[in-house]
Amino acid sequence: MSRTMFDPIYKEIFPFWDKISETDKDYICQNSYTITYPKDTNIHDGNECSGVIFVRSGSLRLSIMSDEGKDITLYRLHQRDMCMLSASCVLQTITFDVFINAEEDSECYVISGPAFAAVSERNPSIKIFALETAVSRFSDVMWVMQQILFMSLDKRLAIFLSDESARTGSNTITLTHGQIAKYIGSAREAVSRMLKYFTNEKIVEVSRGGIKILDKKRLRKLAL
Amino acid sequence: MSRTMFDPIYKEIFPFWDKISETDKDYICQNSYTITYPKDTNIHDGNECSGVIFVRSGSLRLSIMSDEGKDITLYRLHQRDMCMLSASCVLQTITFDVFINAEEDSECYVISGPAFAAVSERNPSIKIFALETAVSRFSDVMWVMQQILFMSLDKRLAIFLSDESARTGSNTITLTHGQIAKYIGSAREAVSRMLKYFTNEKIVEVSRGGIKILDKKRLRKLAL
Numbered sequence: 001m002s003r004t005m006f007d008p009i010y011k012e013i014f015p016f017w018d019k020i021s022e023t024d025k026d027y028i029c030q031n032s033y034t035i036t037y038p039k040d041t042n043i044h045d046g047n048e049c050s051g052v053i054f055v056r057s058g059s060l061r062l063s064i065m066s067d068e069g070k071d072i073t074l075y076r077l078h079q080r081d082m083c084m085l086s087a088s089c090v091l092q093t094i095t096f097d098v099f100i101n102a103e104e105d106s107e108c109y110v111i112s113g114p115a116f117a118a119v120s121e122r123n124p125s126i127k128i129f130a131l132e133t134a135v136s137r138f139s140d141v142m143w144v145m146q147q148i149l150f151m152s153l154d155k156r157l158a159i160f161l162s163d164e165s166a167r168t169g170s171n172t173i174t175l176t177h178g179q180i181a182k183y184i185g186s187a188r189e190a191v192s193r194m195l196k197y198f199t200n201e202k203i204v205e206v207s208r209g210g211i212k213i214l215d216k217k218r219l220r221k222l223a224l
Numbered sequence: 225m226s227r228t229m230f231d232p233i234y235k236e237i238f239p240f241w242d243k244i245s246e247t248d249k250d251y252i253c254q255n256s257y258t259i260t261y262p263k264d265t266n267i268h269d270g271n272e273c274s275g276v277i278f279v280r281s282g283s284l285r286l287s288i289m290s291d292e293g294k295d296i297t298l299y300r301l302h303q304r305d306m307c308m309l310s311a312s313c314v315l316q317t318i319t320f321d322v323f324i325n326a327e328e329d330s331e332c333y334v335i336s337g338p339a340f341a342a343v344s345e346r347n348p349s350i351k352i353f354a355l356e357t358a359v360s361r362f363s364d365v366m367w368v369m370q371q372i373l374f375m376s377l378d379k380r381l382a383i384f385l386s387d388e389s390a391r392t393g394s395n396t397i398t399l400t401h402g403q404i405a406k407y408i409g410s411a412r413e414a415v416s417r418m419l420k421y422f423t424n425e426k427i428v429e430v431s432r433g434g435i436k437i438l439d440k441k442r443l444r445k446l447a448l
Contacts, residue, residue, distance in 0.1 A: 064366065066374035093360035096367065124348030131355035136317035138362040142288065143320065145369050149409070150290035185373070 031115030037102035049089035049113035058106025158222035174210035255339030261326035273313035273337035282330025382446035398434035
């Protein structure tokens with residue numbers, strides 16, 4: 001039953017699927033399940049092993065958090081993305097904790113961490129895939145780090161609004177200032193101030209419904 | 225000749241050495257060389273492939289840099305450490321650039337990137353080793369990121385001075401305020417201000433010769 005259900009999915013997702021034994025395929029499928037996380041669920045917080053998570057629909061947000069509760073978004077996972085950082089028991093060289101939160105209702109496939117680890121010990125191709133997934137996230141995180149540490153707020157905000165508008169296919173961004181501040185690693189007050197500046201410049205219009213982009217051209221120029 | 229020279233070194237350094245063919249061992253050794261970088265040499269700056277670097281003696285500093293030349297230390301490599309980020313041609317999922325600088329006279333072994341990549345394509349154990357090295361640096365970088373983004377300057381400075389004193393086995397840290405600022409991702413002025421505060425508190429004594437730790441206990445307390 002679980003094999004019939006997961007086999008076609010994993011065949012499509014995993015580059016290693018055709019290289020591993022039938023027994024290992026069965027074992028992975030038997031240790032897989034589907035789960036729906038309602039919006040705002042905390043899926044993972046810290047170093048326990050929540051398993052390898054695939055996003056079937058929705059969106060997950062990965063962040064790091066300070067003792068005082070300040071958090072910074074590392075990246076978001078959308079449809080067809082896979083999370084290795086939630087399965088810290090699989091990659092022993094990962095020694096930091098991340099927090100994962102469903103920012104929309106999200107349907108996911110999860111493979112139990114110990115099962116994935118056991119099979120990857122027997123199959124170098126799986127281990128390589130898992131490590132490469134983690135290393136590509138390393139690149140994402142370095143990008144965020146450079147953004148936060150080096151880039152001025154107007155540029156960061158302009159990039160975020162442009163990207164978000166492109167992603168959702170809408171000129172209106174329906175996020176609060178606090179949410180945007182989290183995404184770009186800034187403070188709510190600073191974001192509100194910059195949005196006021198953008199409003200004065202007729203680049204955006206801020207209302208209760210969200211932030212409407214009025215001048216795409218200038219926003220794109222700011223983002224350069 | 226190169227085989228006789230590098231074989232005993234690689235046997236000790238590489239967990240995969242005994243698992244690969246004699247041909248591959250020869251190939252790696254033939255594409256290895258030793259090099260001495262004088263202090264303050266820029267070894268690597270950006271995305272070219274400088275090869276896989278091992279530190280035999282001395283110390284290398286890895287950093288990221290903004291367009292304006294502001295730089296932030298990611299980590300330092302000491303004796304027996306290995307750098308994969310200098311060999312971006314080996315790990316294609318690494319898409320960011322780092323800068324590497326010799327902060328002391330440093331003797332290194334270097335394996336050419338394309339040679340390492342070719343042999344790792346044939347040997348999963350090498351690929352896994354290279355990826356695991358990169359992922360463990362990912363953990364280092366996350367630590368730095370949390371330090372810079374979340375931690376107050378007094379704590380960061382106290383940790384740095386304690387670590388540096390433990391590393392060198394001396395109570396005197398012979399670095400300039402500017403150098404320390406780079407290591408902890410802060411501004412020189414901020415470090416000087418905090419050192420003045422530490423001086424007033426009789427925790428350290430600042431002179432031309434460097435920063436002398438007077439009260440280890442309090443420094444350690446600050447670092448908690």
